[in-house]
Amino acid sequence: MGLTNRILPYYTYEDWCHWEGQWELIDGLPFANDSTRDTLHQKITASLSFELTLALKESGCKECKVYDPVDYKISEDTIVQPDVLIICGEVEKKYLDFPPALIAEVLSPSTAMKDRHTKFEIYQSQGVKYYLLVDIDKESIEVYELSGNVYQPKTDELQFILNDGCTIQPDLKAIW
Numbered sequence: 001m002g003l004t005n006r007i008l009p010y011y012t013y014e015d016w017c018h019w020e021g022q023w024e025l026i027d028g029l030p031f032a033n034d035s036t037r038d039t040l041h042q043k044i045t046a047s048l049s050f051e052l053t054l055a056l057k058e059s060g061c062k063e064c065k066v067y068d069p070v071d072y073k074i075s076e077d078t079i080v081q082p083d084v085l086i087i088c089g090e091v092e093k094k095y096l097d098f099p100p101a102l103i104a105e106v107l108s109p110s111t112a113m114k115d116r117h118t119k120f121e122i123y124q125s126q127g128v129k130y131y132l133l134v135d136i137d138k139e140s141i142e143v144y145e146l147s148g149n150v151y152q153p154k155t156d157e158l159q160f161i162l163n164d165g166c167t168i169q170p171d172l173k174a175i176w
Contacts, residue, residue: 008028008029009028009029009030010028010029010077011025011028011029011030011077012025012028012076012077013025013073013076013077013079014076016030016079021033022034022069022081024079024080024081025077025078025079025080026077026078026080026114026118026122027077027078028077028078031114033069033081033111034110038108040136041083041106041108041136044106044134044136044175045068045083045084045106047174047175047176048083048084048104048106048134048172048175049066049068049084051170051171051172051174051175052066052084052086052102052104052168052170053066054170054171055168055169055170055171056086056166056168058168059166059167059168059169061162061165061166061167061168063088063089063163063165063166064086064087064088064101064162064163064166065086065087066084066085066086067084067085067086067087067100068083068084069081069082069083070082070085070087070091070095070096071094071095071096072085072095072096072097072100073095073096073097074122074126078122079095080119080122082100082103082104082105082119083104083105083106083134084103084104084106084132085100085102085103085104086100086101086102086160086162087100087101088100088101088162088163088166099123099126099127099128099129100128101128101129101130101160101162101163101166102128102129102130102131102132102160102162103123103128103130103131103132104131104132104133104134104141105119105131105132105133105134106134106136107133107134107135107136107137108136115133116133120133120144120151123151124146124149124150124151125149127146127149128146129145129146129160129161129162130143130144130145130146130154130160131143131144131146131151132144132172134175139176141172141175143155143158157169158170158172
């Protein structure tokens, strides 16, 4: 008996553009993005967006804005849709093609492993300054800050320096 090679499908941004529904593409492999249909997920995402927007408004920052899922094209075979982002600067294409200042992913049973490992590594390698993992079941938020090229847990005061003129201190406990 010989070894059987298993051939996995490989897709690109061009393929992805023709798909219906919400999909992420990571290293050419498709992942359905169904968690946004869950009402609790939507509630937490909306609350988080509100708190971040309020913090930006209070800081007087005009360059940075909060976005709900935005297509973030990292390469021709990797397009992700983070739950909440803070983008400093203008998005001039149909998708984001530069690292946002902050990404938050709301964990769900179907995405937790991907968010904790695969996306963690992607965002870290892309230079996303802050990565938040929101655990609905535990009502907790893990905050990571890029230090050099590696994420470190941020346990001190939750202040985010998004760019030179923009520092925010959102009330993340208010999302619960």
